[in-house]
Amino acid sequence: MSLTDILSPSDIAAALRDCQAPDSFSPKKFFQISGMSKKSSSQLKEIFRILDNDQSGFIEEDELKYFLQRFECGARVLTTSETKTFLAAADHDGDGKIGAEGINLLTYR
Numbered sequence: 001m002s003l004t005d006i007l008s009p010s011d012i013a014a015a016l017r018d019c020q021a022p023d024s025f026s027p028k029k030f031f032q033i034s035g036m037s038k039k040s041s042s043q044l045k046e047i048f049r050i051l052d053n054d055q056s057g058f059i060e061e062d063e064l065k066y067f068l069q070r071f072e073c074g075a076r077v078l079t080t081s082e083t084k085t086f087l088a089a090a091d092h093d094g095d096g097k098i099g100a101e102g103i104n105l106l107t108y109r
Contacts, residue, residue, distance in 0.1 A: 003050055003071055006043055011035040012071050019068070025082045027089055034071070048100040058097035061087055 003012065015034035019025040031037045036047060049055075051070050053063045065083045068075035078086065090102035 001046065001050065003047065006039065006047055007035050016068060016072055016075050020076065022076070022079050023082060025068070025078055025086070027086050044103055045100050048103050051103075058099055059103075060097045064098070 011034050015030050018033055019030060028037075036044065039047065048059070051063075051067065052059055053066070053070070059067075061083055064086055065078045065080075067078055067086070069077065087096070087098065090098040092099075092102050
């Protein structure tokens with residue numbers, strides 16, 4: 001399964017266009033534009049599984065900087081400040097990594 005099996009390719013493209021400039025990425029806005037905020041909890045878990053590059057059950061900071069590239073391989077890398085802001089917003093227990101529940105919480109805020 002791929003992200004385009006769950007999300008519209010045109011919505012993904014629009015979300016990526018919206019955050020092309022460095023330091024313009026907003027997780028909440030990206031989730032809204034990409035359509036992630038309209039997905040069910042089970043669909044978000046599947047998206048999370050796809051985004052969890054090493055299948056550890058968590059998205060760590062080193063994976064998070066490549067978040068946009070999981071949607072399109074030519075997309076930019078998140079800046080250090082974007083990565084830290086994203087991690088802080090979705091890391092509900094402060095362990096330095098995001099679990100599937102962190103994506104759910106961030107999506108529906």
